[in-house]
Amino acid sequence: xxxxxxxxxxxxxxxxxxxxxxxxxxxxxxxxxxxxxxxxxxxxxxxxxxxxxxxxxxxxxxxxxxxxxxxxxxxxxxxxxxxxxxxxxxxxxxxxxxxxxxxxxxxxxxxxxxxxxxxxxxxxxxxxxxxxxxxxxxxxxxxxxxxxxxxxxxxxxxxxxxxxxxxxxxxxxxxxxxxxxxxxxxxxxxxxxxxxxxxxxxxxxxxxxxxxxxxxxxxxxxxxxxxxxxxxxxxxxxxxxxxxxxxxxxxxxxxxxxxxxxxxxxxxxxxxxxxxxxxxxxxxxxxxxxxxxxxxxxxxxxxxxxxxxxxxxxxxxxxxxxxxxxxxxxxxxxxxxxxxxxxxxxxxxxxxxxxxxxxxxxxxxxxxxxxxxxxxxxxxxxxxxxxxxxxxxxxxxxxxxxxxxxxxxxxxxxxxxxxxxxxxxxxxxxxxxxxxxxxxxxxxxxxxxxxxxxxxx
Numbered sequence: 001x002x003x004x005x006x007x008x009x010x011x012x013x014x015x016x017x018x019x020x021x022x023x024x025x026x027x028x029x030x031x032x033x034x035x036x037x038x039x040x041x042x043x044x045x046x047x048x049x050x051x052x053x054x055x056x057x058x059x060x061x062x063x064x065x066x067x068x069x070x071x072x073x074x075x076x077x078x079x080x081x082x083x084x085x086x087x088x089x090x091x092x093x094x095x096x097x098x099x100x101x102x103x104x105x106x107x108x109x110x111x112x113x114x115x116x117x118x119x120x121x122x123x124x125x126x127x128x129x130x131x132x133x134x135x136x137x138x139x140x141x142x143x144x145x146x147x148x149x150x151x152x153x154x155x156x157x158x159x160x161x162x163x164x165x166x167x168x169x170x171x172x173x174x175x176x177x178x179x180x181x182x183x184x185x186x187x188x189x190x191x192x193x194x195x196x197x198x199x200x201x202x203x204x205x206x207x208x209x210x211x212x213x214x215x216x217x218x219x220x221x222x223x224x225x226x227x228x229x230x231x232x233x234x235x236x237x238x239x240x241x242x243x244x245x246x247x248x249x250x251x252x253x254x255x256x257x258x259x260x261x262x263x264x265x266x267x268x269x270x271x272x273x274x275x276x277x278x279x280x281x282x283x284x285x286x287x288x289x290x291x292x293x294x295x296x297x298x299x300x301x302x303x304x305x306x307x308x309x310x311x312x313x314x315x316x317x318x319x320x321x322x323x324x325x326x327x328x329x330x331x332x333x334x335x336x337x338x339x340x341x342x343x344x345x346x347x348x349x350x351x352x353x354x355x356x357x358x359x360x361x362x363x364x365x366x367x368x369x370x371x372x373x374x375x376x377x378x379x380x381x382x383x384x385x386x387x388x389x390x391x392x393x394x395x396x397x398x399x400x401x402x403x404x405x406x407x408x409x410x411x412x413x414x415x416x417x418x419x420x421x422x423x424x425x426x427x428x429x430x431x432x433x434x435x436x437x438x439x440x441x442x443x444x445x446x447x448x449x450x451x452x453x454x455x456x457x
Contacts, residue, residue, distance in 0.1 A: 007065070007085040012096055014079060014105040025112050026072055026079075037111055040221055042070055044107045044238060047224040048100060049083075049090040051231055059406035061225050081108075103229055103236050106143065110238040113142050119240070132364045133251070136244050137353055140252060143237040145216060150352035152341040154214070155333055156186045156253030158268045159193025160261025161227055162442055167260050170293040170326065171196030174257065177330035179204020179213070183337075186253055188245075189217020189236060190227030193259040198232040216252070220245045226404035241366045242397060246271050251354045254340050255287040255333045258319075260296040262442035263403070263434070266303065267396035271363060273307065273315045274389030280358040285343050287336025288319040291329045299440065306433050310392065310426060311385050362390040369398035369408055371415055374454075379422025379430075395420060395430070402453030403443060412453050421457040431456045 032038040046068050050061060065087060073080040081104070090100045118124060118135050125131035140146060155178055159171065175185060175197030185201045187194035198215040205213040217233035220242055229236055239245040250256075250272060258269060272288065275281060290300050300321050308316050322329050341351070349356050367373065377391050398418060401408040412418070421427065434456070437443055443450045 006088045007067070008083075008088045008091055008094075010083045010086060010091070010096060011073065012081050012083070012101055012104070014081060014108055015098070015101050025116065026074060028115065029108075029112070030072065037115060038070070041107065041111055042068065044111065044221060044224050045070060045083075045104055046087075047228045048103045048107055048236075049087045050225075051100065051103075051228045052089055059409055062406055097231075099231055099234070103233065106236040107238060110139070110143065114139060114238075114240050117142075129359065129361050129364060132244070133247065133355075133359070136239070136248055136251060139239065139244075140237055140248055140353075143235065145235060145237060145252060146352045147214075148352065150350070152254045152337050152344070152351050153183050154186055154216070154252060154254050155183045155197075155257055156249050156255070157193065157197040157257045157259065158188070158249075158261065158265055159259030160265050160442055161190045161192035161194060162262060163192045163260055164295065166293050166295055168192060168196050170291075170296075170324075171259050172200035173326040174259075174291060174329050175200025176204045177326045178257075178333065179210070180208060181330055181334050182208055182210055183330070183333065184214035184216070186214075186216040186218065186249065188223075188227065188264075189219045189229040189233050190223075191230055193261060193265075194227070195230035195232060196259075197257070198230065202232065218245055218248050218252075222401065222405050225406070243364050243366050247359055247364065250275065250286070250357060250359075252352075254351075255336050256289070257329060257333060258288070258290040260292045260299045260442070262437045263396045263399045266433070266437075267393050267400060269303065269307070270311075270389050270393040270396065273311060273318060274386060274393060275357065275359055275363055276318050277311065277315055277385055277389060278358055278360060283343075284357055285336065285339040286357075287333055287340070289322055289329050289332050290319055291322045291325075294324050297323050299436070299442075302433055302436050306429055309429055311389055315385070315389075360386065360390075362387065363393070367394045367397055369401040369405075369418070370411065371418060374398045374418040374420060377420070377422070379420075379426050381423045381425060392430075399434075399454055409453070417452060418454040419457060420454055427456050 028037045029041055030038055046065055067085040069084040071082045073082055090096055118139060124135040126135065171193050179201035185197050187197060214235055215232050216235045217229050218237055218239060220239045239248055256272060258265060276286065292300060304316065304321060320332060344351055347356065377394055379391055402412055402418060438450050
């Protein structure tokens with residue numbers, strides 16, 4: 001493979017989707033001004049081309065490839081994409097890796113479809129919960145993720161990209177055991193705990209002669225530059241924002257496995273627990289297993305303590321913690337999926353999309369991390385558990401944004417770290433939890449020292 005520090009020029013035909021563009025769509029993609037899609041397209045395509053990078057600093061990646069450029073060549077037989085100064089890691093002997101070309105096509109498909117058919121069409125009332133869920137359904141359907149006849153076999157795996165080698169190896173073992181049980185895998189599509197389960201599942205699938213195994217990656221524009229899609233992903237979808245990404249996970253997935261991570265993983269845990277604590281969802285079976293090697297036992301103990309002290313014992317009853325037993329994890333998930341199947345069969349629900357799960361607007365409204373929005377978050381002891389979970393999720397979401405988004409990092413450089421305040425009891429627990437993430441080097445891959453993007457008052 002070519003030297004990853006060099007750049008190449010290339011022209012490619014999209015493969016698998018959106019081989020033909022209308023003139024209006026092409027103009028939108030070329031436009032870098034207000035309302036134009038070029039900056040978004042450039043960011044997402046660069047992330048795909050940079051797959052395999054060990055860096056998680058979005059700003060550094062964008063600066064390194066500041067000369068990267070995209071243009072389009074309209075021909076009678078379709079659309080050709082011209083790339084200039086693209087990362088050479090995406091090519092072998094002068095030809096783009098086929099999987100990379102497919103993922104680039106997925107980027108093109110999702111960016112055009114989301115703008116044209118979702119946001120600008122007027123077909124979806126994004127001010128309502130049902131309208132948002134319907135839009136998410138159409139995005140994932142357009143991406144080809146709703147296979148029919150559907151099986152109840154999709155395990156969503158969450159976890160950090162900045163994990164240790166033994167934790168990464170453990171995620172592969174769990175993925176292998178799930179693959180042996182013919183489970184497909186869905187992750188956030190990046191490195192670390194998002195790559196390991198897919199890698200393990202490929203071996204399990206190969207042993208079971210599973211053809212057409214699905215390795216689904218769900219991402220969003222704000223984090224894709226810092227968490228480039230790993231090369232195992234064979235179905236990629238880019239959701240418009242973090243909240244729709246999280247909802248896509250729980251609507252598509254039949255069970256959840258959580259590996260060690262940092263603030264992003266904590267955000268995902270709080271999101272899911274907040275949704276499940278809604279009384280409407282009390283009977284919804286959704287297996288949730290937290291797992292890792294012995295070195296991760298302390299991490300999950302700290303998370304469990306934080307959940308118990310903030311959301312209470314009811315939240316703790318919605319998950320099981322299994323340490324150092326990949327086979328038991330896969331068996332627990334498999335048993336949980338049988339309960340999911342029976343529940344959906346009994347209620348006449350779709351196997352491929354969880355329509356019945358109720359998700360409150362608190363968990364669907366996009367949260368933009370700014371100094372004002374972060375300091376305004378209400379973290380009080382007297383809040384309803386459902387609301388407290390939503391606001392704590394936003395705290396972690398804002399810290400993730402400060403860690404990986406180049407635009408948020410720029411705000412922090414200019415105005416200093418986010419100021420967080422609230423109930424002294426909860427703030428003390430939050431400070432302890434975040435300090436443990438820093439001490440265990442779970443915040444970032446880039447650099448040895450982590451400079452916090454927040455201050456807890």
